[in-house]
Amino acid sequence: MRDPSxxxxxxxxxxxxxxxxxxxxxxxxxxxxxxxxxxxxVRALDHASLRISQGELAAIVGPSGSGKTTLLQIMGxxxxxxxxxxxxxxxxxxxxxxxxxxxxxxxxxxxxxxQFFLLERESALENVANGLIYRGTNTDERRExxxxxxxxxxxxxxxxxxxxxLSGGERQRVAVARALVGRxxxxxxxxxxxxxxxxRANEIIELLEDLNRDNVTIVVITHSQELADRLPRLIRxxxxxxxxxxxxxxxxxxxxxxxx
Amino acid sequence: xPERLVPSRxxxxxxxxxxxxxxxxxxxxxxxxxLGIAIGIAAIVGVLGLSNSSRSNLISQLNALGTxxxxxxxxxxxxxxxxxxxxxxxxxxxRIPHVEGVSQEIATSTNVYRSSYVPSEYxxxxxxxxxxxxxxxxxxxxxxxxxxxxxxxxxxxxxxxxATAARALGIVSLGDNPTVSIGGQSFTVVxxxxxxxxxxxxxxxxxxGIPAAxxxxxxxxxxxxxxxxxxxxxxxxxxxxxATANPENPDQVAATRPTAQLEAKAAATSTFTExxxxxxxxxxxxxxxxxxxxxxxTVLERRxxxxxxxxxxxxxxxxxxxxxxxxxxLATLGGVSGVLLGVIATVAFAESQSWGIIIPAEAIWxxxxxxxxxxxLAGLYPAMRAARLSPTEALRST
Ligand SMILES: Nc1ncnc2c1ncn2[C@@H]1O[C@H](COP(=O)(O)OP(=O)(O)OP(=O)(O)O)[C@@H](O)[C@H]1O
Ligand SMILES: [Mg+2]
Numbered sequence: 001m002r003d004p005s006x007x008x009x010x011x012x013x014x015x016x017x018x019x020x021x022x023x024x025x026x027x028x029x030x031x032x033x034x035x036x037x038x039x040x041x042v043r044a045l046d047h048a049s050l051r052i053s054q055g056e057l058a059a060i061v062g063p064s065g066s067g068k069t070t071l072l073q074i075m076g077x078x079x080x081x082x083x084x085x086x087x088x089x090x091x092x093x094x095x096x097x098x099x100x101x102x103x104x105x106x107x108x109x110x111x112x113x114x115q116f117f118l119l120e121r122e123s124a125l126e127n128v129a130n131g132l133i134y135r136g137t138n139t140d141e142r143r144e145x146x147x148x149x150x151x152x153x154x155x156x157x158x159x160x161x162x163x164x165x166l167s168g169g170e171r172q173r174v175a176v177a178r179a180l181v182g183r184x185x186x187x188x189x190x191x192x193x194x195x196x197x198x199x200r201a202n203e204i205i206e207l208l209e210d211l212n213r214d215n216v217t218i219v220v221i222t223h224s225q226e227l228a229d230r231l232p233r234l235i236r237x238x239x240x241x242x243x244x245x246x247x248x249x250x251x252x253x254x255x256x257x258x259x260x
Numbered sequence: 261x262p263e264r265l266v267p268s269r270x271x272x273x274x275x276x277x278x279x280x281x282x283x284x285x286x287x288x289x290x291x292x293x294x295l296g297i298a299i300g301i302a303a304i305v306g307v308l309g310l311s312n313s314s315r316s317n318l319i320s321q322l323n324a325l326g327t328x329x330x331x332x333x334x335x336x337x338x339x340x341x342x343x344x345x346x347x348x349x350x351x352x353x354x355r356i357p358h359v360e361g362v363s364q365e366i367a368t369s370t371n372v373y374r375s376s377y378v379p380s381e382y383x384x385x386x387x388x389x390x391x392x393x394x395x396x397x398x399x400x401x402x403x404x405x406x407x408x409x410x411x412x413x414x415x416x417x418x419x420x421x422x423a424t425a426a427r428a429l430g431i432v433s434l435g436d437n438p439t440v441s442i443g444g445q446s447f448t449v450v451x452x453x454x455x456x457x458x459x460x461x462x463x464x465x466x467x468x469g470i471p472a473a474x475x476x477x478x479x480x481x482x483x484x485x486x487x488x489x490x491x492x493x494x495x496x497x498x499x500x501x502x503a504t505a506n507p508e509n510p511d512q513v514a515a516t517r518p519t520a521q522l523e524a525k526a527a528a529t530s531t532f533t534e535x536x537x538x539x540x541x542x543x544x545x546x547x548x549x550x551x552x553x554x555x556x557x558t559v560l561e562r563r564x565x566x567x568x569x570x571x572x573x574x575x576x577x578x579x580x581x582x583x584x585x586x587x588x589x590l591a592t593l594g595g596v597s598g599v600l601l602g603v604i605a606t607v608a609f610a611e612s613q614s615w616g617i618i619i620p621a622e623a624i625w626x627x628x629x630x631x632x633x634x635x636x637l638a639g640l641y642p643a644m645r646a647a648r649l650s651p652t653e654a655l656r657s658t
Contacts (some may be wrong), residue, residue, distance in 0.1 A: 009313070079570060096265065099575050103265040117568040121285050134573035135280065136268025139435040153580020178572075 003212040023121075024219050025087075026185045027075050027204035037109040044070040045209050046240035047080070051247075052186065052219060057212040059228035059245065060221045062237035068221045069190055073238065075219065076103045077187045089185040089248050110179030112189035112220075114200070116171045118163035124174045125159045126151060131178035149177040153207060169200035177205060180216060189220040193227065201227065266493040268574045278569075278578075279369040279585035283593075290590055296547025297563040297594025297634060298601060303540030304653040305602025310609055311533045317615040320518040323402055323457055327519045328360075328494055332485040332505055335514040338443050343512040347480045349505040350392075356500045358493035363398040365462070366390040367483035370476060372419070372466040376441040384428045387465045388419075389483075390473030392651055398486045399459055406434045406451035407550035411452065414469025417442075420451040422463040440466060458518040460487070461536075547594060549586070555587050555642035565619055567654030568648055578645040583643035584636060591635025595628045 034045035035117070044067045052058060052075075060068050073079045073085060077093055086093040089108040096104065110131075118127045128146035129139075137145070150159055153173040163171060167239035172192055179187050191210070207226050208218050212232075222228050236244035332353065334343040339525055354362045368390060371383040384639045393409050396402070408420055419440055421431060431438045439446045447468065456462045474480065487503065489497035494517075502510040538637070559566070566579055574582075603619055610617045 011462070015598050042613065072651050073655075078655070091265065099267050100265040102570065102575040102578075103267040104573075105571060109571075111568075111571045113568075115564070117564055117655075119281055119285075119565065121283065131572055133274055134268060134272070134569070134575075134578060136270075138271070152460075198639065 006018060019146075024054040025051055026054050026089055027219070028073075028079075028087040029075065030085040032071075032074060032081045032086060034074060034079070034084045035069070044240050045074070048237070048242050050075075050219060050235065050242060050245070054185070054217050055212070056214045056233060056247070057218045057231050058220070058233040058235055059231040060219060060235045060237060061223070061225060061228045064223075068237055069239040070240075072188050072190050072219065072221055075186070077104055102134070107182070108185040110182065110184040110187040112172070112175050112179045112192045114194035116163075116175045116189040116195070117182045118171055118174055119124065120164040121162060123145065123160045123162055124155060124170075124177075126172050127163055127180045128181050133184055137182075143179050144178070149181040150174070152180070152211075153177045158234075165199075168196050168237065169203060172196060172200070172204055173207065176204070180211060185197070186217045186219065189218065191223060193222060193223050193224065202243065212246065216248045244251075267573070269471050269579070270578060270581070275581055275585050276589075278582040279589055282562065282566075282583075282586045283589050286301045286558070289554060290593070293404075293547075293550050294590050294594035294597070296550040297544065297591050297631050298541075298547070298598035299431075299597025300544030300547050301595050301631055302601035302605065303543055304537060304630075305619065305623045305627050306605040307533055307536040307540060309602060309617070311380040311530070311608030311621040312360045312618040312620055313606060313610040313615045314613075315526050316618045317613070318522060320616065321457070321520055322522055322526065324520060325522075325524065326488070326491070327500060327517070328489045328491040328495070329399070329458055329519065330487040330501065330515050330517055331459075332487060332488055332501055333483065333501045333516075335512045339448060343486050344346045344481045344508070345483075345485065345513065346506055346508075347482070348480060350485050352504045352507075353501065356504055358490040358497050358498055359487055360490060361393040361394060361425025361486075361488040363391075363392040363486045364470070364482040365395070365484040365486070366470060366473065366478060366480065368476070369472060370443040370478070372425065372429070372447075374431075375439075376444060378441070385424045385464060386428055388473075389465045389467055390470045390478055391467045392470065394485065395452075395467070398488050399456055399462075400651070401456050401459075401462075404452045404454045406449070408451050409467065409469050415471045416469075417445055417447040417472055418468070419447040420453060420467045421449055422453050422465050422467070423455045424463040425466055428464070433510050434535040441467060442468065445476070447472075447636045459484075470502025476492045485648060499640075521538065535647050544630060544634060547603075548638045550589050550593075550595075550640065551587055551635060552588070552638035555583060556645070558586070559642045559646045562646075563649065566649055567651055567656075570651035570654060579649075580647035582642045583646045584639040585644070588632060591631045591638065593599055595635075597633065599627045600625050 028050060029050045032045050032048045033043065036042040036044055048071060048113060050107060060071065063067050074081050075088065077088060080093065088104060091104055093101065119130065125146050126144065128149050129142040132142045132145060147159065153168060155173050155174050155177065158166060158170060163174065166174065193204050196204065210219055228234050233241060233247040234244065350362050350364045353359060359436060366389060368388045370388045372386050372388050394412060397406050404423065420443065421429065429440060434449060438449045440449060459475050498515055501515045502513040505513045566633045569579060606619055607617055
């Protein structure tokens with residue numbers, strides 16, 4: 001059994017000797033195009049290229065309809081690009097079957113959604129433990145890891161509350177715990193603060209920053225420029241094109257980690 | 261390239277965990293949708309239980325009566341005129357191999373009255389028959405009060421009353437030595453019988469000894485000869501009967517088995533039973549459609565859950581299995597409660613009829629199996645729809 005206290009750390013760090021933080025690429029997108037068949041046909045992503053390294057915390061910003069969610073879904077292997085190359089945790093997505101993609105998500109990717117998507121009747125603990133069910137983790141280990149994950153997000157006193165009994169901020173913490181309980185290579189969050197007031201939104205971003213300090217790789221979509229400005233890397237997207245990326249050496253405005 | 265990606269196999273326990281979520285979340289709806297199956301299964305189990313219990317009751321009656329009784333009577337019919345059995349018939353029949361007992365009944369034209377003051381036209385439909393002393397043994401009849409005719413009393417004016425006759429004559433007890441009037445003579449009632457299921461005409465008769473009857477001027481030609489045959493050789497006895505009883509006119513002899521009708525009844529399933537079974541099957545079908553309906557709605561309502569599960573790494577097959585299992589759970593709930601209901605109804609009704617309780621095991625297994633089958637079929641299409649949803653479609657729904 002794995003050491004439960006290691007939750008919130010990236011799975012493979014210890015095995016990849018000699019690799020310094022930020023060198024291992026966990027998500028690599030090259031010239032990704034995504035067309036939604038019409039009519040009218042919509043080009044949601046237009047030759048987007050992006051590389052996320054292990055241990056990064058990146059914000060994606062952009063106007064509504066600019067393709068942020070589409071980008072995240074393609075990074076999360078929930079959808080396939082119309083063209084372009086996507087590599088997640090070293091796997092070339094194009095060569096994988098639907099079953100293999102499911103296994104990839106189970107093992108390597110954690111999701112956080114704006115709408116939380118908790119099972120209302122189930123306890124916080126069960127909701128988090130459910131995050132491991134498709135990894136084949138056994139029941140006892142699931143529970144133990146879930147307890148630690150909930151402690152990690154500051155909910156150790158809410159383990160047995162039903163999701164329906166929790167506040168919005170607490171629900172999103174449960175969802176974050178569920179995303180990280182399997183120690184995925186990357187956590188993808190689509191507007192996790194969208195349904196929260198400013199204070200709760202701040203708390204969630206602080207939580208993500210905190211997790212990132214433990215080497216969790218996180219990509220987060222946000223509408224709030226203010227929240228995005230706090231994060232080490234900012235990716236701006238407009239009309240399906242990446243128009244600004246502080247992590248790309250060519251866009252000299254920002255360097256990764258220079259604000260951490 | 262890193263190691264091969266293989267989706268995990270969910271253990272039975274984890275499959276159940278995923279499937280129980282939906283049942284649990286919408287409890288009332290789950291109960292209602294299981295109800296249709298429950299009613300159908302209950303109807304089928306109940307009908308099969310009741311018809312089997314009533315049949316077993318009939319069969320145990322038959323066993324008590326014995327199916328080896330043959331009644332020999334003169335065959336009257338067109339061109340035959342007034343057929344009679346010879347007086348020697350009983351003695352001859354007794355010599356047929358495999359005959360275990362023979363008793364004669366001699367019908368009389370006299371009637372029985374409570375007393376000699378009753379006008380002779382008030383017969384109350386009661387008759388008088390002269391019978392052998394072993395009649396009770398041959399017919400498997402039994403006495404309710406007093407005793408039957410025997411060698412010691414057949415010469416005297418004593419009578420034994422059939423159950424109906426005793427009631428009609430107002431004789432309920434033998435305590436004060438009641439008498440009846442037969443052929444103008446007073447006969448002492450020495451016994452009252454229980455009903456004869458195989459010879460109902462004796463219920464409304466007063467039975468007297470053959471010597472006593474002779475004194476009343478009754479002829480000695482038997483009207484009925486009751487024959488008990490070895491149960492394994494009934495056919496050979498039947499074949500020999502006519503020629504033995506009346507060697508001169510064998511065609512004037514009718515031999516019948518009074519249990520034949522009861523046997524036919526026990527063997528037949530009534531159309532009513534079939535109708536109820538049909539209704540049960542319809543209820544099952546409707547129940548299945550109900551579950552399918554609920555499952556379709558469930559899948560529509562829970563798109564976001566499906567999306568979430570796909571995001572957590574569920575394969576299409578995981579989703580499919582989850583919803584089929586959910587449907588199976590609903591159907592099993594319905595099936596189990598239906599079987600219970602059917603058993604309870606059968607037990608309650610059989611008890612009230614004091615029948616033995618027989619619920620065929622096939623009804624129970626069949627009921628549960630049918631429920632599972634229906635659940636599986638009902639869940640198949642909705643589960644396939646759920647599995648076909650792409651993760652992004654499913655997640656976009658809210
Ligand atoms: N399934 C779909 N079919 C057709 N068009 C779609 C589909 N999904 C998204 N689109 C279109 O693709 C474009 C990008 O959508 P996307 O959801 O990625 O935007 P977004 O940046 O996440 O917007 P928001 O900030 O409002 O969430 C939009 O024009 C949208 O209408
Ligand atoms: Mg979006």
